[in-house]
Amino acid sequence: MRRLRNVLTAAAGATALAATLLAGSASTATADGWPGAGATPASVRSAAYTQHWINLFEDEDGYRTPHPISQPINPSGGIYAGSNYVYCRVWGDEVSGSQGYNHWWLLTDLDWKYPNMPWQNQYISAYGLTGQGNDQANGIPNC
Structure with a gap:
C-alpha cells in the first residue's frame, strides 16, 4: 500500500x-x-493539420490569404528556400515567373515575420516548389 x-x-x-x-x-x-x-516545437505548430514536407527553390513571401494579388495586402513574413513543411493547398491567385506559373497556395507557418503580423497558418505560393510543373502541388492535400 x-x-x-x-x-x-x-x-x-x-x-x-x-x-x-x-x-x-x-x-x-x-x-x-x-x-x-x-x-x-509543439507551441509553434498548427495542430489542425498534418505536416507534409516540400522543397522550395526560392524564398517565398507569406500572406494571410491565397489572394494577395487580386485583393492586395502586404506580406506577413516569409519562408526560406529549402526543406519546409506545409499543411494543405488551396487554389488562389496566379504567380508566374521564369519557372512557369502556379495558382496553388500552401498553408504553412512562416520562418520569419514582420512586426505585428501573424506567422502561423499563412499562405505561400506553390510557384517555388521543386519538381513540380505549372499549376501543380502534387502530394499535398486540399485544405
Whole structure:
C-alpha cells in the first residue's frame, strides 16, 4: 500500500510539473504571439493539420490569404528556400515567373515575420516548389 501511495504521489508531482512547464512555455510568447525563448516545437505548430514536407527553390513571401494579388495586402513574413513543411493547398491567385506559373497556395507557418503580423497558418505560393510543373502541388492535400 505504501509503495502504491509513493507511485501515486510521484505521478501527481509529475503532472503538476508538466502543467507548470507547459504554462511557462506559453508565457514566453511575445505580445503578438511570436514564440519567445524556450518555446517548444509543439507551441509553434498548427495542430489542425498534418505536416507534409516540400522543397522550395526560392524564398517565398507569406500572406494571410491565397489572394494577395487580386485583393492586395502586404506580406506577413516569409519562408526560406529549402526543406519546409506545409499543411494543405488551396487554389488562389496566379504567380508566374521564369519557372512557369502556379495558382496553388500552401498553408504553412512562416520562418520569419514582420512586426505585428501573424506567422502561423499563412499562405505561400506553390510557384517555388521543386519538381513540380505549372499549376501543380502534387502530394499535398486540399485544405
